[in-house]
Amino acid sequence: MTLPRTLVFDLDGTLVDTAPDLIAALNFVLDREGLPPVPLHKARNMIGAGARKLLERGLEVDGRTIGVGELDRLTKDFIDYYADHIADASRPFEGLETALDDLQGQGFQFAVCTNKLEWLSRRLLDQLGMTNRFAAICGADTFGVAKPDPVILQQTLARAGGQLSSAIMVGDAGPDVGVARRAGIPVIGVEFGYTDVPIAELKPDRLIGHFRDLPEAVQSLIGAASTP
Numbered sequence: 001m002t003l004p005r006t007l008v009f010d011l012d013g014t015l016v017d018t019a020p021d022l023i024a025a026l027n028f029v030l031d032r033e034g035l036p037p038v039p040l041h042k043a044r045n046m047i048g049a050g051a052r053k054l055l056e057r058g059l060e061v062d063g064r065t066i067g068v069g070e071l072d073r074l075t076k077d078f079i080d081y082y083a084d085h086i087a088d089a090s091r092p093f094e095g096l097e098t099a100l101d102d103l104q105g106q107g108f109q110f111a112v113c114t115n116k117l118e119w120l121s122r123r124l125l126d127q128l129g130m131t132n133r134f135a136a137i138c139g140a141d142t143f144g145v146a147k148p149d150p151v152i153l154q155q156t157l158a159r160a161g162g163q164l165s166s167a168i169m170v171g172d173a174g175p176d177v178g179v180a181r182r183a184g185i186p187v188i189g190v191e192f193g194y195t196d197v198p199i200a201e202l203k204p205d206r207l208i209g210h211f212r213d214l215p216e217a218v219q220s221l222i223g224a225a226s227t228p
């Protein structure tokens, strides 16, 4: 039996431009703590390792480090606020729907492997009308491990009914390139996402600057893999 080819997507900064709502939630919490807001351009690159890390990084801008208990409380406040505003301004990156239609027509299926919490990821994709696009939607809490641990990618693929030998990862940051490398699958980097290290420096197998280029990047990877 041939299992379907699977494209596994990161969520924040890859499928959806979530920075405006994530940073609004961060600044809501900072404001309640009496701290100044972090500007969007600066805070964008703090996204990628989950809500807790985003808060830690946001607090560090002001030179603040806090205890575990306080961080727990602020993370809860952050998630409460974010959940209520998850799709106020977040939108899929340009060209995504067309690229997915094209690839689906070629027989690909899709999955989401994110360091966001699963229920937040589902809520976001629900509100954008995209949940049904994905055979599996898995977050940092789904299997108790986050990217770049390869287990999350292996388990996401298992849940989607795919397999590692016919999967490609698509992501915007270090954890995405890392998880793909550790699981031994190719990775396409997107240049429009959130990362403190430029994605090109992480050397993904292909780089795209717009979703219109995704089908061709996928084809060239498959072509390269089947060339003797």
Ligand SMILES: O=C(O)COP(=O)(O)O
Residues within 6 Å of the ligand: 010, 011, 012, 013, 047, 048, 049, 050, 051, 054, 113, 114, 115, 116
């Ligand atoms: O929410 C985050 O910080 C990370 O999410 P991502 O893995 O979808 O980029």
Ligand SMILES: [Mg+2]
Residues within 6 Å of the ligand: 010, 011, 012, 013, 014, 048, 171, 172, 173, 193, 194
């Ligand atoms: Mg990301």
